Amino acid sequence: MKILSVKPQKPPLYRVAFDNGKAVLLDASIVWDFDLRVDTELDEARFREIIRAAVSLKVYSYAVKRLFYRDYSAAEMLDKLAEEFRSKEICRQVVERLTAEGSINDERYADRLAYKYIAVKRYGRQRVLRELRSRGISRFTAEDAVSRYEEKFPENLSHLLGTKYSRILTDKKDMKAVNRVKSSLARYGYGFAEINRAVNEYFITKDQLEEQ
Numbered sequence: 001m002k003i004l005s006v007k008p009q010k011p012p013l014y015r016v017a018f019d020n021g022k023a024v025l026l027d028a029s030i031v032w033d034f035d036l037r038v039d040t041e042l043d044e045a046r047f048r049e050i051i052r053a054a055v056s057l058k059v060y061s062y063a064v065k066r067l068f069y070r071d072y073s074a075a076e077m078l079d080k081l082a083e084e085f086r087s088k089e090i091c092r093q094v095v096e097r098l099t100a101e102g103s104i105n106d107e108r109y110a111d112r113l114a115y116k117y118i119a120v121k122r123y124g125r126q127r128v129l130r131e132l133r134s135r136g137i138s139r140f141t142a143e144d145a146v147s148r149y150e151e152k153f154p155e156n157l158s159h160l161l162g163t164k165y166s167r168i169l170t171d172k173k174d175m176k177a178v179n180r181v182k183s184s185l186a187r188y189g190y191g192f193a194e195i196n197r198a199v200n201e202y203f204i205t206k207d208q209l210e211e212q
Helices: 028-033 044-069 074-084 088-101 106-120 125-134 139-147 152-162 175-187 192-211
Strands: 003-008 013-018 023-027
Touching (some): 023 028, 023 044, 074 088, 106 125, 106 139, 106 152, 125 139, 152 175, 175 192
Antiparallel strands (some): 003 013, 013 023
C-alpha cells in the first residue's frame, strides 16, 4: 500500500492516509521513526509493525500518566493496562520497559507502603504483609520491606494501648473490655502472643504509675 498523505492534526498526531482507503492517526514519533512520507510503499507486515508500535506507545503513555499520580507494582500496572487494552503481550512489554527504566520498582514501592502502614497507620506485621501482597508485591519483597521496621511494632502496640484504647483499659479484671481491645489489635495485624505481652506490660506500668 502507498501513503497518499501525511497531514498534521492536533499535536502530536498526524493523519496518514493510504491508497487502499485506510487512514490512521499516528503520533509524530511514529511518523518520524518509520520515516512515513507521501508515496512511501508499505507491505502488510510493515503496516502491522507500525500499528503495533503505535499501540505500544499509547499503552506506554497511559501507564506513565497513571504513574504520575501514584506508584504501582508491576503486577498492579499489568492488571490496570489489561483492563484498558486488549494486547496482553504489549501490556507486558510496557511493564517490562517501565521496570527497566525504574519508573516501576517493586522494592521501592514496598518500602513506601511498609512505612505508611507501620509508621503512620501502626498496623501489625501480618496486616502489613497482607496489604503489600494485595498490591501485587511478592512475599519475599514484602517481607524484606517489613523487616526494616521490625523495631516499630512493639512501639506501635504501646502507643495504641496508651492512646486509642486507654479509655477502655481501665480495669485489668474487666475481661470483656480487655478481650475487646485484644480482638481489635488482632485485626490490626498483631499476633496474640505480642498482644498479650503488650497488654500485660500496659497494666504493670499503669499500676506502677498509680502507686506513685
